[in-house]
Amino acid sequence: MIPALALENISCTFISRDDRSQRYTAVKDTTLVAEEGEFVCVVGPTGCGKSTLLNVAAGLLLPSRGSVRVFGEPLAGINNRAGYLFQAEALMPWRSALDNIIVGLEFRGVERAEAAERGNDWLKRVGLTGFGGRYPHQLSGGMRKRVSLAQTFILNPQILLMDEPFSALDVQTRQLMENELLDLWSAERKSVVFITHDLEEAIALSDRVVVLSAGPETHPIGEYKIDLERPRDVSEIRLTPHFIELHAQIWHTMKEEVLKGYVQQQR
């Protein structure tokens, strides 16, 4: 089967604009594959180049070496079969929630009335009925994330790239959002690459967890199949013995890298 997304031997080296001799290799020789309908979580210590990988997959960043294949075809320019959920606020502050949700449809030339109808449908699906006219600053952080979710899902992308999308939310909201994400995902079975530094979140959500080493020259150091049954409730599954077993196993690999990453940040 052709994987939905394949990053092959990706290396990314950044060169300082002021001093050409200053180089930083964020990612080195990394291969990462997401099958069709698979939920892959990528975990790694902070500052290890996880976002760099995702930007490469999105087509926002050109890798120094290696290639990206989307459903077997080499990627050129923006990956238009993928949706991207960012860690930071990404909504347009001058557009209302509804207008933010339907902006992608607008770019594709969908008629306003039809777009609004589909937008309202998505507002309902993410539990924001009646909030369509609000501007982003009038919504809470969790609500804004829901709008972002709807904004991406309305275009029905086959691949979802998620860069710690819920890390800024409080624990309760976060678990609600994770469950909502799983619901949406199980209804439409997209391929997901979900980046996080939170191992528990990774195990609770995914089919497969990929562990990255500490930067620089980040590369995968372990891969674990998560055979927990679905549908899952992220707050309950954390208490099952198998979850704890998997957690201990992966943490054993990760611990050393986390410490390395921590030491590097101290410098």
Place this chain on the structure above:
Amino acid sequence: MSSNNAKGKLRLYQLIVLAVFFLLWYALTSPTLLPAIYFDDANQAAFFFGEPQKVLARIWDWFSSGSIYEHLGVTLLETMLAFAIGTVLGLLIGLWLALSPVASAIFDPYITAANSMPRVILAPIFSIWFGLGIWSKVALGVTLVFFIVFFNVYQGVREVSPVVLANVRMLGASQRQLLRHVYLPSATSWVFASLHNSVGLAFVGAVVGEYLGSARGVGYLILQAEGVFDINTVFAGILVLTGFALALDAVVSVIEKRLLVWRPSAGETERSV
């Protein structure tokens, strides 16, 4: 209710300041009320500083006879034209330079030079180029408004959040759609933020232009009165201009409030009154 009360009190005090100002003006300039303190002749104070009752009478005269409206209309037209043309030019050139690093690098020293030049000095040249009609005043106003808008647009484009930009690109925006849906709204929000400034400067351009040579407009009225040492009319003109500027500013505030609803304002909460 207490906040309403406090506001009323504030208004009262503000009115008292105004009244005291006019009373002092009257007392110090009236030829008959006080003996001349500084001047040799009792009439000299009134000659130099005018008399408030005569100034107000002049204003009343202007408005009741309707003769001022034509001049106000001309000044308003010049202000609006200068604002509109200056804004459009500033927006276009600001967008262009902000989105094209090469052009921006080439023109940077010239923009800086043109901005630091005292542009009011161009007024006589504009009179030669465009004559004594409204266009020489519009041109002066445009040179003042342009730079305010230009720098704000430049800033607005540069300040677009890279995450918003990346997000919109991922959602499938073409280059043109990026311009239309991201850069333009961001830039215009900065332009609106400087609306008070740019409308004010358009007004300054119009009045200064009229003052330097014209056949109509409030600046022209002042110029004429000065020519015959009619200080009362000069002050009347200044008061009318001030009131007019305040009215313009109030209109701008209303427009601003309408256009920038999406902007968070500190401490905004929903209340069911």
